[in-house]
Amino acid sequence: MSDRRTAAVLDRAGLDALVRVLRARGHTVVGPTVRDAAVVLAEITSADELPFGWGTEVEAGRYRLVPRADGAVFAHTTGPQSWKAFLHPEREKLWSADRTAAGELTITEERPARTSYAFLGVRPCDLRAIAVQDRVLAGGRYPDRGYAARRAGAFLVAAECTEPGATCFCVSMGTGPGADAGFDLALTELLDAAGHRFLVRAGSDAGEAVLADVPHRPADEDTRAAARDAVAAARERMGRAMPPVDLRALLGDSLTADRWDDLAARCLTCGNCTMVCPTCFCVTTEEVTDLSGTHAERWQRWDSCFDLDFSRLHDGPVRSSGRSRYRQWLTHKLATWYEQFGSSGCVGCGRCVAWCPVGIDLTEEAAALCEERTARSRTETLEESPR
Secondary structure (H helix, E strand, O other): OOOOOOEEEEOHHHHHHHHHHHHHOOOEEEEEEEEOOEEEEEEOOOHHHOOOOEEEEEEOOEEEEEEOOOOOOOOOOOOOOOOHHHHOOOEEEEEEEEEOOOOOEEEEEOOOOOOOEEEEEEOHHHHHHHHHHHHHHHOOOOOOHHHHHHHHOOEEEEEOOOOOOOOOOHHHHOOOOOOOOOOOEEEEEEEEOOEEEEEEEEOOHHHHHHHHOOOOEEOOHHHHHHHHHHHHHHHOOOOOOOOOOOHHHHHHHOOOOOHHHHHHHHOOOOOHHHHHOOOOOOEEEEEEEOOOOOEEEEEEEEOOOOOOOOOEEOOEEOOOOHHHHHHHHHHHHHHHHHHHHOOOOOOOOOHHHHOOOOOOOHHHHHHHHHHHHHHHHHHHHHHHOOO
């Protein structure tokens, strides 16, 4: 944790005040709330709508909302949504075209809505995911103007992880459980003999300004130490871990591995993993017309590399098998993403594990590929040894 900027302590009333201040500054506040037996992200108007007293139990292919007696608000794991649903929405109109009775054609570009979001409760893994999408969608020669407009006004309030779930592996990916950068404010929730409170740290000038308007008290050393200890303890309780090897080299060495066949026998190629992933960004475009033929619209919508038509060319799909499509997804996510964007495409949030309907666990698959590579190398060494 860095102490270069203001650190303070908020109580329950302070969390209420934070939401009010953000709304007063013109932000649409989005945070976790309970709906349909899950913790989901939605617009909130009061801290009362946050999931106080709720936690989650997760495993591969399993997610359950469970009540808690301690009233914790950020004790849940990541849910089925990520913040990309707001910054990079699943469906967005790009333009419309109209033909008049005289035959004149008018094309109207759709301008991105001027929504100024404040995201409350962003996990450190999701902070890193937003940074990844910033490089993918707001950087380069052809930025996504809609994403850039929504991202430019976003205010990020992180919530450090103190209770990781069974599917979390952010430590393996270097993305958590502590928040070190990329936030305007960072909260660490504490429930102990000193009461229910939040250490809050400013990470930007905008964060400093908001914190100045929220009732708080200076951070004492006991609270700082308790927050550090809570995050450090979470680091030791990760539910999953990637094998401690160079994942880029592992995937590059495993293109013909037998494990892909085993995986393909289980994978439904449903695309759930790409939909819940906070960094998957692929889209396609589609045109729709009205019955008169005088009005047409072009829409951008999420797409998935698990879709058979995703790689379709004039003579058919490039990746016609489930084996090749899962291999493409995992290899891109953990390895070739570096070549394009300079980082891994995985942040260790575990959503793809929890929300896979058949419980496929990419950490388990990486470990199996690692074991197969080791066995193959051992066999090749024996075969090459002089007899």
